[in-house]
Amino acid sequence: MLQNHDRRRQRRRREIQKGRFERKKTGTGLITGGICFGILILTLAFILSAFIQRGKKSHVEPIQSRAERIVVIDEIPVTGLSKDEAKSKILDIYQWDMTLSYQNSAAELKNPLPESLDVLLGEIYSQDESLWREYYELTPASMESSIREQVAVAASKWNRSPSRTQLTGRDKERGTWIYTGGEKGLLINEEAAVREIMDLLGKKIFTAVIPVQAEETAPELTADEVKKKYQVIGTFSTTATSNSNRNNNIRLAANALDGLVIFPGEEFSFNSTTGNRTTERGYLPAGAYRNGEFVEEPGGGVCQVSSTLYNAVIFSGIKTTERHPHSFEPSYVIPGEDAMVSYDGYSGPDLRFINKQSTSVAIRAVFEDRKLTISMIGMPVLEEGVEISMRSQKTKEYDPPEPGYIEDQTLLPDQEIVVQEGVKGTTWKTWLVTSKDGTVINEEYFHSSTYKGKPGIVKRNTSGVVIPEPTEPETVPETGETAPGESVPSESVPAETVPGETMPEETMPEETMAAEDAPVESGRSPKTTEESQSGPGVQ
Numbered sequence: 001m002l003q004n005h006d007r008r009r010q011r012r013r014r015e016i017q018k019g020r021f022e023r024k025k026t027g028t029g030l031i032t033g034g035i036c037f038g039i040l041i042l043t044l045a046f047i048l049s050a051f052i053q054r055g056k057k058s059h060v061e062p063i064q065s066r067a068e069r070i071v072v073i074d075e076i077p078v079t080g081l082s083k084d085e086a087k088s089k090i091l092d093i094y095q096w097d098m099t100l101s102y103q104n105s106a107a108e109l110k111n112p113l114p115e116s117l118d119v120l121l122g123e124i125y126s127q128d129e130s131l132w133r134e135y136y137e138l139t140p141a142s143m144e145s146s147i148r149e150q151v152a153v154a155a156s157k158w159n160r161s162p163s164r165t166q167l168t169g170r171d172k173e174r175g176t177w178i179y180t181g182g183e184k185g186l187l188i189n190e191e192a193a194v195r196e197i198m199d200l201l202g203k204k205i206f207t208a209v210i211p212v213q214a215e216e217t218a219p220e221l222t223a224d225e226v227k228k229k230y231q232v233i234g235t236f237s238t239t240a241t242s243n244s245n246r247n248n249n250i251r252l253a254a255n256a257l258d259g260l261v262i263f264p265g266e267e268f269s270f271n272s273t274t275g276n277r278t279t280e281r282g283y284l285p286a287g288a289y290r291n292g293e294f295v296e297e298p299g300g301g302v303c304q305v306s307s308t309l310y311n312a313v314i315f316s317g318i319k320t321t322e323r324h325p326h327s328f329e330p331s332y333v334i335p336g337e338d339a340m341v342s343y344d345g346y347s348g349p350d351l352r353f354i355n356k357q358s359t360s361v362a363i364r365a366v367f368e369d370r371k372l373t374i375s376m377i378g379m380p381v382l383e384e385g386v387e388i389s390m391r392s393q394k395t396k397e398y399d400p401p402e403p404g405y406i407e408d409q410t411l412l413p414d415q416e417i418v419v420q421e422g423v424k425g426t427t428w429k430t431w432l433v434t435s436k437d438g439t440v441i442n443e444e445y446f447h448s449s450t451y452k453g454k455p456g457i458v459k460r461n462t463s464g465v466v467i468p469e470p471t472e473p474e475t476v477p478e479t480g481e482t483a484p485g486e487s488v489p490s491e492s493v494p495a496e497t498v499p500g501e502t503m504p505e506e507t508m509p510e511e512t513m514a515a516e517d518a519p520v521e522s523g524r525s526p527k528t529t530e531e532s533q534s535g536p537g538v539q
Contacts, residue, residue, distance in 0.1 A: 071124055073136045074204065083121050090117060090138070097207040098200075100154045100193060102214060107154035109197075112146035113138070113206070140201035147197050148190075155188035155212070162219040165226040166360045167377065170259030177362070177377075179227060185217040233361075233382075234316025235375035238308045238332045242370065245284040246301035250372060252282055253305040254365040257374065261362045262355040267321065269352050270306050276345035277302055303340050304332050304372065306351045309363070310339035312374045313353055314432075317381035317388055318361070322352035325449035329426060336392030336428035336449045357381060385437045390430055390446065398425035400453035410469045411461040422456030 071078050071086075076093060078086035096111035120136060162185035169178040192213045200208055221229070240247050256274045277283040277299025286300025307330060313320060323339045330338040342348040355361050361378035382388065400422030411417065427450045434442040 070134050074138050083125050087117050087121055094206050099209045100212050101209055102158045102212050107157060109150045112143040116142040140198045143201060148194055151190050151193050155190050158188050160186040162217050164219055165223040167230055167261060167362055169261055172259055182219055182223045186214055187217050189213040229379045230377060232375045233378050233380055234312045236308050236311035237371060237373040238304055240370045240372060246286040248284050249286055249299055249301040250305055251367045253302045254367045254372060257363045258365040261360050263360045264355055264358055267352055267354045269350055270341050271343040271348060271350045276343055306341040307333045307338040308372050308374045310351055311337060312376050314390060315388055316376040318353050320353045322350050324349040327452050329451040334392050335451060336430040337390050387435045389433045391433050392428050392430040394426050395429050396427035398453055400424050401455040403456035403458045406459045408459040409461050409463055409465055409467040412466060413461055413464050416458050416460040418456060418458050420457040423454035425453035426451050
């Protein structure tokens with residue numbers, strides 16, 4: 001009995017213990033489930049919160065793209081309007097039509113409001129709440145820069161610089177120079193126009209016609225002052241031969257140059273000025289070199305004019321843009337200081353220079369008593385007391401070509417007589433010399449000129465046969481009396497020659513369309529006293 005009781009007690013104990021285990025197991029499951037559920041709730045809450053925040057952000061943007069808060073621009077409410085709507089509303093109210101006028105002319109001003117509004121509306125519709133205000137103003141200051149630019153553009157239509165009096169021609173019949181210009185200029189008062197416009201903008205007036213103020217401006221120099229400033233700025237003279245044809249050609253070319261005016265920025269061309277040197281234009285045949293051969297052709301002598309002009313141009317301080325040396329050494333200027341020209345009506349070596357001054361320059365060319373003088377007339381190019389000259393020096397010599405032979409049976413066999421000596425070829429270097437008050441202050445290399453040699457001419461007898469020269473019987477008058485109508489010949493006087501001349505005038509050669517006339521003495525190129533005279537009154 002007792003055993004059964006113990007057995008029941010043990011079984012009960014085991015059942016109790018088993019029940020406790022089951023309860024413990026069940027409690028642990030509940031805790032685990034609760035934790036999982038909590039995590040799920042938190043996750044859903046986070047997702048929901050993110051979704052809500054995204055919704056809030058997407059909702060803010062359309063709100064801020066419109067002025068939901070109270071916004072007023074110049075007492076014009078734009079609350080609830082988008083940026084474009086606000087801009088359109090203000091521009092509809094502020095109709096723009098500003099015009100500047102002068103006499104019978106007008107200039108419209110471009111509307112500066114759209115640009116200024118863009119800046120202001122950008123501030124109003126900004127995401128930065130610290131910039132938000134309720135009232136805004138479209139200020140004139142925001143448009144001032146644009147207004148000033150437009151006024152300046154409009155004024156440029158009416159502004160006119162005073163015209164400077166300058167030499168524009170020569171009256172050859174009266175022997176006087178012609179001056180034109182000196183008209184007053186016009187200057188628009190831009191500052192006054194800007195002030196008036198800004199005043200209107202401050203009053204919110206955007207439609208108006210504004211007459212501009214202007215004043216006349218006088219030229220910097222009076223006509224009399226300008227005339228006094230024009231003077232001989234460079235001059236040079238050469239001497240011609242007594243060959244009438246060559247002198248005719250020199251005179252024609254000089255007349256073409258005389259009184260010619262070169263305005264600022266213009267380029268002078270010798271060939272274009274004189275034109276083609278043809279018989280139809282009055283030019284006569286005279287000695288010239290063509291392709292190294294001595295020929296007679298119209299225009300011989302013209303190179304003396306171009307070379308004389310070249311020196312005058314250099315002395316004036318003007319620089320040439322084209323210059324060519326002759327094929328052979330010239331005789332009327334120092335080698336290296338010549339300027340060969342040739343022209344067939346289309347092209348050819350030329351003498352050119354550009355007037356880079358602010359006023360005109362003119363050429364005065366006079367040919368009288370075989371003396372050619374060319375002067376440059378203008379306002380001084382060089383500083384007071386400064387002079388420019390050229391210095392040329394022979395640096396190389398070349399043997400002359402083989403001589404040409406002339407068969408002469410009046411000579412003894414193997415006898416030779418030199419009729420004309422050969423001339424050596426040479427190279428000359430030229431320097432520009434700058435002096436001030438008579439003292440050389442600078443010397444710089446200018447250019448190099450190379451000249452061909454000339455063959456000599458020799459008579460000889462290589463035939464071995466001598467033919468005596470025919471002789472004429474001498475007639476002696478019976479008495480010293482002269483027959484009726486017969487005149488006693490006067491003693492002949494040789495033509496005057498210039499020292500250094502080695503060729504008779506009939507054979508004085510020149511480059512094509514050019515002359516090589518009487519030489520000057522060696523040394524620096526001479527200037528005449530005419531250079532020191534002021535004013536173009538030099539006739």
